[in-house]
Amino acid sequence: FRCLKIFSLASLGLTFAIAPFIFIVESALFMSVRIFLACAAISITGSSISIALVTWCGAPYVVDLRRLTPAENGGIEGIEVTTLTLTLKRFTTRVYESDFLIRTSRLFAKWRLAQEIQLPPPSEVTGMAGKGGGPREEETVAEAQDEKGGIIGQWIIR
Numbered sequence: 001f002r003c004l005k006i007f008s009l010a011s012l013g014l015t016f017a018i019a020p021f022i023f024i025v026e027s028a029l030f031m032s033v034r035i036f037l038a039c040a041a042i043s044i045t046g047s048s049i050s051i052a053l054v055t056w057c058g059a060p061y062v063v064d065l066r067r068l069t070p071a072e073n074g075g076i077e078g079i080e081v082t083t084l085t086l087t088l089k090r091f092t093t094r095v096y097e098s099d100f101l102i103r104t105s106r107l108f109a110k111w112r113l114a115q116e117i118q119l120p121p122p123s124e125v126t127g128m129a130g131k132g133g134g135p136r137e138e139e140t141v142a143e144a145q146d147e148k149g150g151i152i153g154q155w156i157i158r
Contacts (some may be wrong), residue, residue, distance in 0.1 A: 005088055015042055068094070088104075090147040100141050113142055113155055 019038045027034075068078035078096045085091050095101060095113070104112040143154040 005084065063090070068096070091152075092145045092147075093142060094145070095142045096143050097139075 019042055022034050022038045022041070029037075062081050062086055064080075064082035066082075068080055068082040070077055073096060076097060078094065079101070081093045081095070083091050083093070098113050101102050101111045102114045104110065106112065138156050138158050141155045141157055144152045146152055
């Protein structure tokens with residue numbers, strides 16, 4: 001997938017680099033035809049639309065999937081998912097409570113964070129002691145980080 005992104009960005013750069021030669025090279029073509037050819041080359045070969053499609057299709061593509069053990073995640077199992085941005089920078093999402101992951105119908109993706117979930121009270125289910133807080137308590141379910149470890153976003157429940 002990384003190679004596809006590199007190829008897509010390289011073709012865009014190459015198209016922009018070669019397009020001026022359409023105007024420089026001597027030819028019997030009218031200027032309007034040259035403009036049309038340059039616009040067609042840029043829009044078809046190296047268009048930002050194709051790069052956007054590659055990014056959209058590959059956005060859920062997971063480069064690294066790691067299980068967070070209870071020891072490193074406050075007593076609860078979690079998941080760390082690493083994907084790549086358009087510029088091939090690592091983007092890490094840590095899901096601290098995997099109970100909030102549900103199947104999705106989105107193309108090219110398998111899971112997503114649920115908008116709403118009802119957990120049973122901790123006293124009813126064994127193994128739920130660390131999950132779910134008391135009333136009016138906030139808990140971070142997931143957070144996204146850039147490659148430097150800076151937090152980009154959090155999903156907090158009450």
